[in-house]
Amino acid sequence: MLSTLYAVLFYAATLMLIIGTGFRIRKYAKAPAPLKIPTTPAPTTRQGVFWRMVREVAVFESLFKSNKWIWVFGYAFHAGLALVLLRHFRYFTLDVWWWVEIVQPFGVYAGFAMVLGLLGLSFRRVVVERIRYISDPSDHLMLLLLIAIGASGLLMKYVAHTDIIAVKGYMLGLMRFRIGELPADPILLIHLGLVAFLMIIFPISKLLHGPGIFFSPTRYQVDNPREKRHLAAWAAELEK
Amino acid sequence: MAPLDKDAESESKPIPDPLEIPRLACGAMADLTPFPAHEKHNTDLGFPGGLIDNWKEVAIAKIGELAEKNRAFQVYLDACVKCGACTDKCHYFLGTADPKNMPVARQDLLRSVYRRYYTFAGKYFPWLVGARDLTEEVLDEWYSYYHQCSQCRRCSVFCPYGIDTAEISMAAREILDTVGKGQKYCNEIIAKAQNIGNNLGLQEKALRATLEDLEEDIEDETGVAVRIPLDEKGADVLLITPSADFFAEPHIDGLLGYAKVFHEAGVSWTISSYASEAANFGLFIGSYENMRTLSLRIRKAAIDLGVKRIVFGECGHAWRVGYSFLNTLAGPFDFLDQNYPIPQHIMEFTHDMLENGKLNINKSKNDEFRVTFHDSCNVARGSRMGDKPGGQFELPRAVLRHVCNNYFDMDRDTTHESTLCCGGGGGLLTDELMDLRTKGASPRMTALQQVTEDHGVTHMAAICAICKSQFSKVMPKFGYDMDSILSVHQLVSNAIILTGQEDDRDQAEPTAVAEEASP
Numbered sequence: 001m002l003s004t005l006y007a008v009l010f011y012a013a014t015l016m017l018i019i020g021t022g023f024r025i026r027k028y029a030k031a032p033a034p035l036k037i038p039t040t041p042a043p044t045t046r047q048g049v050f051w052r053m054v055r056e057v058a059v060f061e062s063l064f065k066s067n068k069w070i071w072v073f074g075y076a077f078h079a080g081l082a083l084v085l086l087r088h089f090r091y092f093t094l095d096v097w098w099w100v101e102i103v104q105p106f107g108v109y110a111g112f113a114m115v116l117g118l119l120g121l122s123f124r125r126v127v128v129e130r131i132r133y134i135s136d137p138s139d140h141l142m143l144l145l146l147i148a149i150g151a152s153g154l155l156m157k158y159v160a161h162t163d164i165i166a167v168k169g170y171m172l173g174l175m176r177f178r179i180g181e182l183p184a185d186p187i188l189l190i191h192l193g194l195v196a197f198l199m200i201i202f203p204i205s206k207l208l209h210g211p212g213i214f215f216s217p218t219r220y221q222v223d224n225p226r227e228k229r230h231l232a233a234w235a236a237e238l239e240k
Numbered sequence: 241m242a243p244l245d246k247d248a249e250s251e252s253k254p255i256p257d258p259l260e261i262p263r264l265a266c267g268a269m270a271d272l273t274p275f276p277a278h279e280k281h282n283t284d285l286g287f288p289g290g291l292i293d294n295w296k297e298v299a300i301a302k303i304g305e306l307a308e309k310n311r312a313f314q315v316y317l318d319a320c321v322k323c324g325a326c327t328d329k330c331h332y333f334l335g336t337a338d339p340k341n342m343p344v345a346r347q348d349l350l351r352s353v354y355r356r357y358y359t360f361a362g363k364y365f366p367w368l369v370g371a372r373d374l375t376e377e378v379l380d381e382w383y384s385y386y387h388q389c390s391q392c393r394r395c396s397v398f399c400p401y402g403i404d405t406a407e408i409s410m411a412a413r414e415i416l417d418t419v420g421k422g423q424k425y426c427n428e429i430i431a432k433a434q435n436i437g438n439n440l441g442l443q444e445k446a447l448r449a450t451l452e453d454l455e456e457d458i459e460d461e462t463g464v465a466v467r468i469p470l471d472e473k474g475a476d477v478l479l480i481t482p483s484a485d486f487f488a489e490p491h492i493d494g495l496l497g498y499a500k501v502f503h504e505a506g507v508s509w510t511i512s513s514y515a516s517e518a519a520n521f522g523l524f525i526g527s528y529e530n531m532r533t534l535s536l537r538i539r540k541a542a543i544d545l546g547v548k549r550i551v552f553g554e555c556g557h558a559w560r561v562g563y564s565f566l567n568t569l570a571g572p573f574d575f576l577d578q579n580y581p582i583p584q585h586i587m588e589f590t591h592d593m594l595e596n597g598k599l600n601i602n603k604s605k606n607d608e609f610r611v612t613f614h615d616s617c618n619v620a621r622g623s624r625m626g627d628k629p630g631g632q633f634e635l636p637r638a639v640l641r642h643v644c645n646n647y648f649d650m651d652r653d654t655t656h657e658s659t660l661c662c663g664g665g666g667g668l669l670t671d672e673l674m675d676l677r678t679k680g681a682s683p684r685m686t687a688l689q690q691v692t693e694d695h696g697v698t699h700m701a702a703i704c705a706i707c708k709s710q711f712s713k714v715m716p717k718f719g720y721d722m723d724s725i726l727s728v729h730q731l732v733s734n735a736i737i738l739t740g741q742e743d744d745r746d747q748a749e750p751t752a753v754a755e756e757a758s759p
Contacts, residue, residue: 024318031311034528036564037404039396039621041629041657056400066325066398074323074400124324129264131324133339134348136370138361139322204360209401212319217312218393218402223624225564226581229571234309238532 013199020203028215032232042223073120080114115150152191258686262337269338277422284431288420295419326395335679343395343405386412390666392617410526425670438483438517477509481553482705497729515541518558524667535569548577556616556704563623600737610646615659616704643735648695654687664710685718
C-alpha cells in the first residue's frame, strides 16, 4: 500500500517536473527578446558569452560582486546540493558508475555544507531587515523544505540508518515500472515525500531561476548590435 | 565650492561611505506623484487620454501580452528568488531609505499582480507568495514608485540572474500608458520630438539663429571661423546630439568642442533640423513603437541629407538607444559608409583624433580644473565605445587625460559598471521630483566629496545631457557651484589650439602622445 502510494507520487512528481519545466522553458524560448540589452561590459562573441554564463552558473560571479555573505551561504548550499545529487546516482543505477564513486566521499560532507548554507540563508532572511522585508511566507518555507530534506538525509546517514539496499531495489524497480517494497521507515518516508513535493513545485515556483538564468537577455546576449542587426519577429511586422 | 584645503577639512568631520545602507523608512516616498500627462500628450502617442473604464482588465491583459512579446519581462517575473543581493544597490533606496525603492521590492509591486493572475500559486494561495489583486491603490503605487526608478540598471549588474529592474519599470510604465495613466514629463516631450524634431520644440529658424550665434562665439574666442552647419546636404557626418546642447550649460560648451574637433579633422558635417534630437524618451516609457518612430527620424534625416556617417553627441540614454537599438529600430544602414561604426560616438571620434596626434592640445588651459569623471549609467551598463568591452569607461578617461593635467577617479565601487546614477535619469528630470532627485544624487555626491577631500577635485565631467542638467541643479545643495559639472568636450574645447589660433604657451611643444602616435 505504502509502496504503491510512493510509486504513484514519484511517477506524478517526475511527470510534473519534466513536463511542467519543459512547458516553462518552451515559453521562455518562444518569447522573443525585441532589443539587445546585455548588461555591459559584455562579451562581443558567442564564445565570450559561453564563458560569462559558465562563470555565472559555476561560481555565481554576479552574486560574488554583490554580497559576500549571500554568496558564501548560497554557494555552500548549491555546490553541496550538486554533490549530494551526484552521489545519489548510486541509488538509481545497478552498478555504481566510476565517477559516482569518486564523488562519494565529497558527497557525504556536501550534505553538511548544504544544510549549513541553507541555515545561513534562513538566518539572514529573518535577521537582516531588508531581506526580511522582501520575503514572503513561501520564501521562508522553501528554505525550510530544503533544510528538512537535507536534515532527514543526514539523519539516515549518521543516526538512524535505513535499509538502503531495499531503497535502491525499490528505485531500480520503479525505473522499470515494477513496484517493489519500500521500507516503512518514517525518516525515509519524510525524506522521499519532501523530495517528491519539491519536484512537483519546481515548475510553479521561484525554483525556475535554474532554467531562467539561461534565458536572461542581460546575461546571454552578445554585445554586437552595431555589427549585426537584431530583429524580433513581431518587430519585423512593424516594418511592413 | 567645497574647500580645497584637505587637511583642515578631514580633521573636522569624516566623509561617510557613499554606499552606506540606511535603516528602512517604510512609506518615506509613498506620496511622491509626478504630474500626470495632459490628455493630448497621451493621445499624441497613441494612448488613451485618461484612465479608461475597463483599466483593470486592460492592464492585466497587457501584462500577459508583454510577457509573450518580451522574454526579459517573462523570465524576470519568474526567476527572482528574493536573495536580497540587489537590496542595497539602488541609489534611490540609499538616498530615501524607502524599502519600496529596493530593486526587488520595486519589481514586486508588479510581480505580486502577475502572480495573482498568471501563476498557479498566486491564483490559489496568494498569501503564500505575496500575490495581490490589482486595485486602484496598486495602480497609484505603480505610478509613484515606477517613477522613482531611473532605469539605470545598477541592480542588474549585481543580480545573480541578471534581472534588470529597468525592464520591469519600463513595462510598468507601458502598462500605465496603455490604461491612460501617462506621465506628463515624458509624454509631452515625446510628442514634441515626434512633431517638431526635438525635445524642446525648437523650430528650424530658432535653431539656425542659435548655431550662428555659437559660430560667432567661437570666432570671438579663437579668432578662427569654425562652422556649425545645419541641414547641409552632402555633408559626410550627420551629428545627432541632445537638443540641450543647443541652449543649456554646460552642454553648449560640449557642442563647441564637437565643432572644433570636426573642424580640425577637416570632415564636413551637419546637424539636422528634422532630427535635431539624440534623446529618445520612448525608452523611458518602454514603448518600442514610440522609440522606433523617433529613431526613424534619424534614418530619414541621414537619407535626405545624403550623409555617409552618423555621429552621436554626449547623451547617456541616447547612446544606449543609438548604440544598442538604432540598428534594430531603424536599420539596416546599408546606405552609410561601412568603414565606420554605425552609429559612432563623438568620444570615439575625438579619441581617434587624439591618439593619432591630430589635435593640437594645450593641457594647461584646463589647469584651473581638478577633474573627476561621472560614468553615465546608460553608457556604462547599456552600451560600448570602441572595439573592446569596457571601452565606454576607457575612452572618456583617455580623452580627459589627453586634455587635463589633473584627473582623479572616484571610488571604484561607484564608477565603471558600478557607477551611481545622477538621480535624474529615466524621465525623472522634472521639478516636481526635485526631492527624489536630490536624495537619489546623494550617494554620487558623497563619492565626489571623497575625491574632493583626497585630491582636491573641483569639477566633475560627464557625457550625458541629463546628468549635466541634473547635477547643475543638485550640486549646489551639496556645497558645489552649479558650474562644477562639465561636458567632457568642454574640456576638449578649452584645450584645443585650432589651426591658425594663437597659443599662449611659451613654446608650442607637441604633446608626447602626438609624437608616439605618428607612424
